[in-house]
Amino acid sequence: MAGHIQDRWFKTEINADGKTIRVKTDRHGTGMRYRARYVGPDGSEKSKSFPDGKKRLAEKWLSKTETDMNSGDYVDPRKVRTTFRQFAERWVKSLTSDENSGAAVETRLRLYAYPYIGSRPLGSFKPEHIRDWLGELKQAVPNLTHRRLIFESVSSVMNAARDDGILRLNPCRAASVKAPQPVPIRVKPWTADRAFAVRAALDERYRAMVDVGAGCGLRQGEIFGLPLDEIDFLKGWLHVQFQVKQVRGKMVFAPPKRGKVRDVPLPTEVGKELAAHIRQFPPADVTLPWLTPDGDPVTKKLVFLAPGGNALWRDVFNTYAWKPALAVAGVIPEPEPGKRHAAAREHGMHALRHFYASVLLDAGESVKALSAYLGHSDPGFTLRVYTHLMPSSEGRTRRAVDSVFRAAGSHDHGPGTAHAA
Numbered sequence: 001m002a003g004h005i006q007d008r009w010f011k012t013e014i015n016a017d018g019k020t021i022r023v024k025t026d027r028h029g030t031g032m033r034y035r036a037r038y039v040g041p042d043g044s045e046k047s048k049s050f051p052d053g054k055k056r057l058a059e060k061w062l063s064k065t066e067t068d069m070n071s072g073d074y075v076d077p078r079k080v081r082t083t084f085r086q087f088a089e090r091w092v093k094s095l096t097s098d099e100n101s102g103a104a105v106e107t108r109l110r111l112y113a114y115p116y117i118g119s120r121p122l123g124s125f126k127p128e129h130i131r132d133w134l135g136e137l138k139q140a141v142p143n144l145t146h147r148r149l150i151f152e153s154v155s156s157v158m159n160a161a162r163d164d165g166i167l168r169l170n171p172c173r174a175a176s177v178k179a180p181q182p183v184p185i186r187v188k189p190w191t192a193d194r195a196f197a198v199r200a201a202l203d204e205r206y207r208a209m210v211d212v213g214a215g216c217g218l219r220q221g222e223i224f225g226l227p228l229d230e231i232d233f234l235k236g237w238l239h240v241q242f243q244v245k246q247v248r249g250k251m252v253f254a255p256p257k258r259g260k261v262r263d264v265p266l267p268t269e270v271g272k273e274l275a276a277h278i279r280q281f282p283p284a285d286v287t288l289p290w291l292t293p294d295g296d297p298v299t300k301k302l303v304f305l306a307p308g309g310n311a312l313w314r315d316v317f318n319t320y321a322w323k324p325a326l327a328v329a330g331v332i333p334e335p336e337p338g339k340r341h342a343a344a345r346e347h348g349m350h351a352l353r354h355f356y357a358s359v360l361l362d363a364g365e366s367v368k369a370l371s372a373y374l375g376h377s378d379p380g381f382t383l384r385v386y387t388h389l390m391p392s393s394e395g396r397t398r399r400a401v402d403s404v405f406r407a408a409g410s411h412d413h414g415p416g417t418a419h420a421a
Contacts, residue, residue: 003038080123
């Protein structure tokens with residue numbers, strides 16, 4: 001057995017005859033009697049105390065500790081006393097994701113996890129505690145999608161604690177814990193009439209943005225950050241390497257989402273509209289920091305600019321250009337006098353990407369190619385989002401047979417042909 005059991009109530013001494021005898025200590029009869037002691041994997045001594053009459057229990061605990069160390073399941077008892085909040089705050093600071101994502105995770109934990117489970121020691125968590133927290137979270141956050149994001153943030157903290165040897169298992173992943181499952185929303189792409197109606201309702205300086213979104217599938221930030229030198233008019237390609245995004249209330253240049261730099265086919269008609277836009281609204285140099293507000297300055301000659309010649313500010317564009325165009329096109333209602341337009345999340349510029357995907361799938365483009373053009377990290381994700389837009393097998397069958405019959409025309413091969421066949 002690793003370590004040993006110390007009896008605090010007795011000590012050994014050598015008497016005048018040279019014999020070893022047991023002698024009561026000053027602590028005899030008070031406090032915990034037994035202390036199980038061992039040396040942990042980090043080289044430091046650890047211990048746990050047990051009351052009188054529980055020496056056998058102390059031996060079992062020490063034996064289990066030895067087994068856990070040999071099997072790799074050992075958990076440092078001092079670390080398990082770390083509270084969820086203490087560990088989570090350190091974990092958030094260590095995140096290597098972009099600053100916006102880290103800030104979003106920190107906010108979710110601060111508002112919806114720390115008040116409920118922040119003071120609980122990590123080693124004390126059981127699935128029942130997560131179930132209880134989810135019940136309270138349901139009352140505080142009605143939106144399923146938001147609740148799911150909060151749950152995943154907490155689960156990520158627990159995963160990190162498990163990886164660091166503080167937890168054996170993630171209590172969020174227990175079979176009895178049911179993670180919030182948002183009802184999947186099926187993408188309903190815009191029609192061509194709607195897309196071009198919104199385009200016509202926009203200020204002239206913004207209309208070609210619809211062509212790039214609906215005709216090349218770029219995200220809003222990628223359209224805002226499209227430099228002139230990334231457009232290959234001769235070969236018909238757009239090189240998507242930048243986006244303009246907001247970090248801590250400042251605009252910055254950054255790579256596309258998840259760093260998915262990509263090349264997208266530039267259709268001839270989209271190229272014509274882009275060229276006309278460039279002639280009417282010449283691109284200009286814009287300097288922004290890279291990745292963070294204190295990052296190194298980067299200068300790009302942007303194709304789409306605000307009236308003052310600066311990069312487009314997302315919230316300003318959406319409020320004063322995009323939503324008014326949606327209202328004129330009849331996509332959303334006109335606001336009452338003195339009030340702002342209603343929220344229209346499903347009709348943001350992302351709707352142009354859905355339109356682009358629907359056009360390509362209807363034309364028979366592969367999911368793999370579409371995934372690459374959209375900058376998705378996994379074709380499986382593209383398939384899950386857009387599978388309902390893909391032509392059905394029965395539809396292809398009807399069209400295939402119909403095409404053969406139409407090609408045959410009115411030729412009559414006689415009543416015996418079918419019989420002979």
